[in-house]
Amino acid sequence: MTRLVYILNGPNLNLLGKRQPEIYGHATLADVEAACRAIAAAHGIELRFHQSNREYELIDWVHEAREGAAGIIINPAAFTHTSVALLDALHAFDGPVLEVHVSNVHQREPFRHHSYVSQRAEGVIAGFGVQGYDLAMLRMTTLLEG
Ligand code: CA2
Numbered sequence: 001m002t003r004l005v006y007i008l009n010g011p012n013l014n015l016l017g018k019r020q021p022e023i024y025g026h027a028t029l030a031d032v033e034a035a036c037r038a039i040a041a042a043h044g045i046e047l048r049f050h051q052s053n054r055e056y057e058l059i060d061w062v063h064e065a066r067e068g069a070a071g072i073i074i075n076p077a078a079f080t081h082t083s084v085a086l087l088d089a090l091h092a093f094d095g096p097v098l099e100v101h102v103s104n105v106h107q108r109e110p111f112r113h114h115s116y117v118s119q120r121a122e123g124v125i126a127g128f129g130v131q132g133y134d135l136a137m138l139r140m141t142t143l144l145e146g
Contacts, residue, residue, distance in 0.1 A: 002046045003070040003144050007036055007133070008061055009051035010077030016102070016130070024102050027130040035130075036073075039137040045144070055079055055086065062089040070144050071096045073136045080105075080115045090120040096143045098136045101126035 009029060017028035033049045040047045048069070050061050058079065065072055072093060079086050080101070090097050097120050104127025105112040118124050123139060125132040 002044060004046045004048065004065075004068055005040065005137075005140055005144075006061060006065045006069050006072045006074075007033075007047060007049045008058055008072060008074045008076075009049075010058060010075060010079045011053040013051050013075060013077050014053070025129045032130050032133050036133055036137050039134060039141070043141045045137075045141065055083060059085055059089045062086070062093055065095075066093050069093075069095065071098070071140050073098045073100060073133065073140060074117065074121075075100045075102070075133075076115075076117050080117055081111055083116055087116040087120055090117060096122045096140065098122060098139060099124045100132045100136050102129055102132060103127060 013029055016024055017026050017031065029051055036049065037047055052058055058076065062072065072090070072095065074097065076083065076086055099115065099117050099121040106126065122143065125135050128135060
């Protein structure tokens with residue numbers, strides 16, 4: 001059976017690899033997607049990979065995921081620290097949720113130390129660069145294979 005996983009990316013992550021490489025590295029979001037798709041293919045997982053700068057679009061994708069996705073990997077970007085609405089949407093999703101941050105948010109400004117989404121996430125990966133997405137994919141395969 002093919003299992004469906006959503007990977008959702010929040011605001012400004014479309015700039016990954018194009019600005020601030022000292023914080024976020026040189027890989028682009030397209031590179032991240034390609035690496036996740038390779039892992040997904042090896043594990044018989046179908047991926048829906050999205051990025052948006054709009055909070056409501058991320059929420060709508062979480063609602064869509066309720067219709068048949070097995071799990072969600074999310075880098076909510078700045079909405080991590082602000083969005084009760086995204087947390088509420090994730091609470092309405094039944095499968096595992098994994099939170100990813102490219103940078104080590106705990107080493108940065110105090111306002112990045114709190115995440116609304118972490119309350120819902122099975123696990124949080126931060127500070128491993130874009131490799132954090134690969135690690136989240138591997139963890140998701142373990143969780144889904146039960
Ligand atoms: O470290 C992460 O992955 C973050 O989720 C990235 C967010 C930030 O607000 C979070 O605190 C931590 C920012 C994403 C913006 O990405 C950019 C990438 C390149 C250039 C500019 C922004």
